[in-house]
Amino acid sequence: MEFDMVGIDAAIANAFRRILLAEVPTMATEKVFIYSNTSIVQDEVLAHRLGLIPIKADPRLFEYRNTGEESAEEEGSEIDTIQLQLKIKCSRNPRASKDSSDPRELYLNHMVYSKDIKWVPIGNQADVFADCCIGPVHDDILIAQLRPGQELDIVMHCVKGIGKDHAKFSPVATASYRLLPEITLLEVVEGEKAERLKQCFSRGVIDLEDINGTKVAKVVNSRLDTCSREVLRHSDLKNVVKLGRVRDHFIFTVESTGILPPDVLVTEAIKVLVAKCQRFLNELDSTAME
């Protein structure tokens, strides 16, 4: 999603960007219980890959799990944990022809995809989340490759966390902003020079208008410019334009991993900033009372 924020200062726009990347909570696999892994992928590498798979579960419906008191084997309650299971075994395909060498024909289940991850509801989760299926966002993430006789038997616990703790909790593929470019022509450019000027910028930025028979260059849409500054390489054109940025017009680009839609992510990020301010206001008030 792309949206424009106009009239705000860089400090606050940057704060939103930082919060989108690191402080909007999501659910991701934290604990991986490997009961059996005879594949060629090492346990820790497999666990790392599983942690990075985005899980489609609305984090606003879950609580944080408080660490510390619970031992490592603690199951976790239904309010803060999602349990997922991956149980797959590769076997030889009895129906394959004698002399084929294509692994897709020879073996069954030799590629472990994220669609093989199943949700195991704990407690009342089956009723609460009956309509929205909890599982990986994308079905076609390749996790591991197996050969006959190898199997994976894994149970995963997903908890709520923020990107600051580990990047797997980041809800955005990326979030960035750029400033709106501002191109001003300092003098009238016409004819062949105008043609060359048009070539210097990205397509659609400069248009040639027909005034009294000659073509005159006009800035039509500076938003499309990628700011390559090609025009400054030409000695006769570089004094004709002034390249700059509009200081308070931010063009945000937010790409979500699929857990939450990008407009929801932006609203959540703004709420996180409000919550931070509130926290300190409450602290101020409570210390002032003492």
Place this chain on the structure above:
Amino acid sequence: MNFDLWETPTVQADGADEGCVTFVLHDEDHTLGNSLRYMIMKNADVEFCGYTITHPSESKINFRIQTRGGIPAAEPLRRGLNELSDVCQHVLNTFQARVNEFKERQEQPME
């Protein structure tokens, strides 16, 4: 004078000047620090406002406010927090209104 916020608040008096205070904010970084500094600098009573991250491994910031006219430093801090909160609320409302408008416009060609 040091205020330790979000942990056991300890106040160390730095003479009698209440206008120059360094607040220690825990679990914060540039995200809140820079935006809060921007909001507080707009206040005309504030003579100096800045923040530093003492060490990048520790997530705490030293936020210093110096006021002119003997105003207690907690006041511009409170005002800055409220104003930042208001700015965010306004952004939230405007954004949600525009998104709803956009979604309605998307649905109209189908009707």
